[in-house]
Amino acid sequence: MKAEKEDKKDEKEEKVEEVPKQVEWKAKEHASGPFTAELIQTAKDICAPYKGILAADESTGTIGKRFDQIKVENNHANRQAYRELLFSTPGLGEYISGVIMFDETVRDSSKSGVKFTKVLRDRGIHCGIKVDTGLVEIAGTDGETLTQGLDGLDKRCAEYYALGCRFAKWRAVLKIGKKLPSKTAIE
Numbered sequence: 001m002k003a004e005k006e007d008k009k010d011e012k013e014e015k016v017e018e019v020p021k022q023v024e025w026k027a028k029e030h031a032s033g034p035f036t037a038e039l040i041q042t043a044k045d046i047c048a049p050y051k052g053i054l055a056a057d058e059s060t061g062t063i064g065k066r067f068d069q070i071k072v073e074n075n076h077a078n079r080q081a082y083r084e085l086l087f088s089t090p091g092l093g094e095y096i097s098g099v100i101m102f103d104e105t106v107r108d109s110s111k112s113g114v115k116f117t118k119v120l121r122d123r124g125i126h127c128g129i130k131v132d133t134g135l136v137e138i139a140g141t142d143g144e145t146l147t148q149g150l151d152g153l154d155k156r157c158a159e160y161y162a163l164g165c166r167f168a169k170w171r172a173v174l175k176i177g178k179k180l181p182s183k184t185a186i187e
Contacts, residue, residue: 042126042166051097056086057130057169059102076104084110084119093123100128100169106160117164128167129160135173144175144185 046053058066063082064074072078083105086092099120106129109115117127133149147170149156157168174181 038166046098046126046167048097051095053098053100053128054086054096055100055169056083056105057100057102060104079104080108080111083108083116087116087119087123093125096125098126098128098167100130101165102130106163106165115164121164126167127165128169129165130171131156131160131168132170138185141182141184142175142180144180144182145173146185147172 060074060079063079067074067078067082087099088110101116105116106127110119120127131149131153132147135145135147138144138146149170160168174185
C-alpha cells in the first residue's frame, strides 16, 4: 500500500516536470498581433509592486454628485481643474501606474493646453479608458443589469489607442443575493 502511494506521488512529480517553465508569446499566434510586446509591457508596468490604478472615470453625472456634496458647480472648467489637480499631484507616479479615464478626460487638456494623456505619460503613468457604454436593466429581473457597448467597441478602442490609451476597463455589475444572479442575468 505504501509503495503504491509513493508510485502515485512520483507520477504527480513527473507531470509537474512536464509543464513548460516559460510560455513564449508570438505575435502571429496571439490576438493582439503586432501589439503583443506593448500589451505585455503595459500589463507589467500596471502591475508594478506598490503601485495602483487610479479610477478617474467618473461620468459627468457621477462627478456632478461629488461636486454637489462640496457645493461646486458641475461644469467643464471645474471638471478640468479637478482632473488637472489629480494628474499633477507631486509624486503621483511613485504610487500610481495607470489612470482609468472617462471619454471627456481622454480628449481634454490641462489649462496650459497639454493633453491629459501626455501629462500622465510624461510621468510614467499609463492611460486607460472605460469602454462600456453603460448599464440597462434586464426586463423580468429584480433590478439586475447588463452592460452595453459591444457595438462599435473595435472602433472606439482604435480611437482611444490613437488618443494615447493603452488599457481599458469594462464593467459588469452582478447583483448578488438569494437566488441572484438569476439565470436570465447569467445567460
